[in-house]
Amino acid sequence: MLEEKKTIDFRKYPIPRVRHHVNPQVYLPATQAQVDLSWYPPTIETPTWKTWFANGLPASVLDIGSGRGGFLIDHALTYPDVNILGLEVRGILVDWTNDVIDGERIGNARAVWYSLANGLAWIADESITYATYLFPDPWPKARHAKRRFVNRAMLPVVARVLRAGAEWRIGSGRSPRPSRVSPAATTSTRQSWPCCGSIGLPSWCRTWVAQNVVS
Numbered sequence: 771m772l773e774e775k776k777t778i779d780f781r782k783y784p785i786p787r788v789r790h791h792v793n794p795q796v797y798l799p800a801t802q803a804q805v806d807l808s809w810y811p812p813t814i815e816t817p818t819w820k821t822w823f824a825n826g827l828p829a830s831v832l833d834i835g836s837g838r839g840g841f842l843i844d845h846a847l848t849y850p851d852v853n854i855l856g857l858e859v860r861g862i863l864v865d866w867t868n869d870v871i872d873g874e875r876i877g878n879a880r881a882v883w884y885s886l887a888n889g890l891a892w893i894a895d896e897s898i899t900y901a902t903y904l905f906p907d908p909w910p911k912a913r914h915a916k917r918r919f920v921n922r923a924m925l926p927v928v929a930r931v932l933r934a935g936a937e938w939r940i941g942s943g944r945s946p947r948p949s950r951v952s953p954a955a956t957t958s959t960r961q962s963w964p965c966c967g968s969i970g971l972p973s974w975c976r977t978w979v980a981q982n983v984v985s
C-alpha cells in the first residue's frame with residue numbers, strides 16, 4: 771500500500787523577511803567577487819552527502835535556485851527515496867528551508883547556501899537524473915545579464931552532471947520571452963527554446979543542449 775504523503779503545517783515555521791536580491795557580487799564567482807568572503811556563500815570542494823541526506827548517498831535531483839524550498843520539500847515528500855539538493859544564494863532562505871526539513875525530519879532533502887557562479891565541479895559526472903530551475907534569473911536588464919545563471923558558459927556545466935537522457939526543467943511564470951530567461955536562448959530559435967509556462971511543461975534534455983547550445 772502506498773504511504774500517504776505527509777502534509778506540513780507551515781504555520782510552525784514563520785517566514786523571515788527576505789530581501790529580493792542579495793549583494794550583486796555574490797552572483798559572481800568567488801574569485802571575482804570584491805566582497806568580504808565571510809559573508810559570501812562558501813564554495814564547495816567536497817560535498818558532504820553523508821551529513822546532507824539520511825541515507826548518506828549523493829543527490830540524484832538538483833533544484834537550482836531553490837528559493838523558499840517549496841518545490842524541494844514537496845518533491846522530497848512525494849518521492850521519499852530520492853535525494854534532492856537545493857542550491858540557493860540567499861542564506862536566510864536556506865536556513866529557513868533546512869529548519870522545515872529538520873523540523874519535519876525529511877531525510878531526503880537539503881538546501882545548501884551556494885552561489886552557482888562557482889559551478890558544479892563538486893558533483894560527479896552524469897550523477898543527476900534531472901535538474902530544475904524554476905522561475906529563474908530575475909535579471910531582465912541587459913546590464914545585469916552577467917548575474918544570470920543560465921548562460922552559454924553554464925550550459926555545459928549543468929550538462930556534465932546530467933545522466934544521459936536527463937532533463938533540465940526550466941519553469942517560467944513569464945510568457946515565453948526567452949531573452950528574459952537566458953542570453954543563450956537568444957542565440958537559438960524561439961521554437962527550440964522550451965521555456966515553459968508552468969512547471970513540467972516542455973523541457974530540454976542533454977541531447978538538446980549538446981546539439982543546440984554547447985559549441
Ligand SMILES: C[S@@+](CC[C@H](N)C(=O)[O-])C[C@H]1O[C@@H](n2cnc3c(N)ncnc32)[C@H](O)[C@@H]1O
Pocket residue numbers: 796797834835836837838839840841857858859860884885886887903904905906907908917919
Ligand atoms: C525567482 S526565484 C525562484 C525560487 C524557487 N525556485 C521557486 O520556484 O519558488 C530564483 C531563485 O534563484 C536564486 N538564484 C539566482 N541566482 C543564483 C545563483 N547564482 N546562485 C544560487 N541561487 C541563485 C535566487 O536567490 C532565487 O531564490
